[in-house]
Amino acid sequence: MVPFIIAESHEIMNADQDQIISQVTQTEYKYGFVTDVESDALPKGLNEDIVRQISEIKGEPDWMLEFRLKAYRYWTTMKLPEWAHLKLPVIDYQDIIYYSAPRSRQPLGSLDEVDPELIETFNKLGIPLDEQKQLAGVAVDAVMDSISVKTTFRDALAGQGIIFCSFSEAVREHPDLVKKYMGSVVPYRDNFFASLNSAVFSDGSFVFIPKGVRCPMELSTYFRINAANTGQFERTLIIAEEGAYVSYLEGCTAPKRDKNQLHAAIVEIIAHTDAEVKYSTVQNWYPGDREGKGGIYNFVTKRGICMGDRSKISWTQVETGSAITWKYPSCILRGDHSVGEFYSVAVTNNHQQADTGTKMIHLGKNTRSIIVSKGISAGLSNNSYRGLVRVSKNADHARNFSQCDSLLLGDRCGAHTFPYIEVDNQSAVVEHEATTSKIGEDQIFYCNQRGIDTETAVGLIVNGYAREVLNKLPMEFAVEAQKLLQITLEGSVG
């Protein structure tokens, strides 16, 4: 009789779980609204004229136009890479609007001049644009479609010599810096999407922290795609001079639309001697509906270089959105004793696909890197970790540790791990570990036994599983990330 009872209770548990899963999958994407603002857009399609027009609208100098054209011409010779473990749909690059901007009459002087609809949008998203009212002590650059809407706290930061502005402004006001660093980490020939971005990028953020300055607040960019049929191509450039420190946050959302939209961004980070840059992302682009219709294609090139000795770059990402994610935030460890870190939680549900990971290129001596990747897949999704650790000939005593865990919630999803390890130096120590499993029935049973219901138990376990990474996020983001995890996954047990 005893086994009979156990079997029965399992059945009840399974029924419970099914119900919870269906609840979860019914959780709707809550940032899916559309803002009704007038926008100026270029016609669909991509050719040299469009590239010239984008440059002209932005009032860019000739060298910038040259850069764009070089990139465009190179892009036309390139083919879409096929190595990722993704089912990539055919993207018609002539069916995309490459430039769209919320309409405004003149350059914005203060918040009062920003379209109230826009302020409302960012309020809905919980992004404090109003400097008086904001609580968190975070300076924000809000980017909607192709242009930067508003950057807060600029004056306070400028007092310390910190430059935090939109990329277009940086091109106008700090051309020397942009000229010197743009494309130095991600050259325009780097890959298909980087070339595309280099040709048509619209706006983004620019951060410059001068020598010895520790940025007093978190800097944050909030990206929002609003207009239909547009692609978003932003570009972020962060430069930390000798001994500087900055923590930078990035968030993103998009409205619900049936048609897929393309997002191809570039982030470049340069850390000089003794500098430290911490880059955190909570990526929550619209992932498409339960049938896999719509959603953002997120093809992003993010790379940082530790130029100087003892510099450090740390990437933390929580990836919950996007129909397809193709993203490998990387570190080039050039300076001796430099450190690269990568912490990632990637969650996929329904029909989402993610192929994400990192590259750690050890060039300097005594360089260290750590990779912690936690993948969670549910529904019919596929979630892959792909990472490269390369130790070059001169990187004596390089050290890497990688830990890649995958959690499967459901029997129709996939979790994959594709690490690449290339060691060209005898003194290197490189370790890689990966595990794949589902939430143990014994773990759930233990919680149930202690009076914790299955849904809460799964929440606890998933949270504990991701904790190592969430802990690396700045406070404000950690809260948001935790909520996001709950929305995407709460209670779903395989």
Place this chain on the structure above:
Amino acid sequence: MNVLLDKKILDSQLTDWYFTNRDQLMAASNSVFNSFRPEAMECFRKMGIPDKSNENYKYTDVREVFLTPFNRYIEPRKILFSVEDLFRCDIPELDTELVLLVNGWFYENRPRLEVLPNGIIIGSMAEAARQYPHILEAHYSRYADFRKDALVALNTGFAQDGTFIYIPKGVGQDRTIQVVNILLSPEDLFVQHRNLVVIEDNAMARVVVCDHSLSAHHFLTNSVTEIFVGQNARLDYTKLQNEHNSSNQLSSSFVHQEKDSHAIFNTITLHGGMIRNNVYTRLNGPGAENHTLGLFLADRNQHVDSYTYVDHAAPGCTSRQNFKGILDEKATGAFTGRILVRPDAQKTLAYQANNNILLTSEARMNTKPQLEIYADDVKCSHGATVGQLDENAMFYLQTRGIAKREARLLLMGAFGHEILKQVPVEPLRDRLNDLVDKRLKGELSRCNSCPLQCQETC
């Protein structure tokens, strides 16, 4: 541009060779072989010899080994000297059923195809195709998919002979079957042998395959081995590669396992030039268990690339992979391992480890352990390390009065013996331990009785 041109020329040379010799090939072989040739060559023509742009060959440019102008024969050449005089296996305690392949052709030291008293059939592939076409039809080219790999396609296009082993239902073979592949030729030679091992339900086989080169010419071997392990059957397969440094080997093995079967596939690479070992395993029935192991020791300019693919196609299967490498001097190594767990292959246990030691700063190791998982109730893990001998352990041994060189040997030995201890045939295990120790000491590790000093000549 030149590289691209070279590639095309190489590919077309091989296809041309096929077309000029097609009639002779077809006439000399059985229809089982012939029926696959045209499609296989068409696949080869489309894919071409893999280069580094092929993700599965990312760390090995196979084209390089094809650049030497090799002689290729579509019928065996008379060997002018007696193989028996040259070759004596030096595992004296090992009582084996010996099959010799010379340059990929069955060597008639025994009947071309022999049926042992217990029903086991051992002999030449070509002969087996003539006498037992139904066995070949059921298994030949069923497991080695030439549509996915150009090297398999090339082999299928040219396959004529090799080793054939058939163990009927319920038969256990006590004597180890030993296959010795000998390369012995007065000129540079390209060899493609094709082997088939069929173990029917509830049967068992122990197979030891030794690769030797007995003359100091350039060799290139592109071999394919298909192994069928029936329900509740058992296979112990040990492959020992001990060729000289201008002998390049591309070997693809396909292990197909049915319900509740058990297989150990062990590859020990002591010596050779550029070596690429592909081991594909398909666990096709529930409860199957597979152990794929490998150890390689590489020095000089050697390159050893191990590729494994374990396909969990049925639930409740277990697989363990353990690959180790020691790289000295300018040697380079690569490992690619993939575990695929198909949807519904629940209760899978899969484990994969790849550990490597670099002894010099010129040595280089690339490793790519991969998991591809589509079922949720599974336990899969993999780990990879690249490092050097543990300094603390070295120090400990030295404080105990063990000289540095000895300490190094001890530690390397311990590292390698983890794989060797899993070789099930005891006399062979002892011999392998001995060979590996000698190899680590830097002594010539050709088999003792070999009169040829081939390793010194190259």
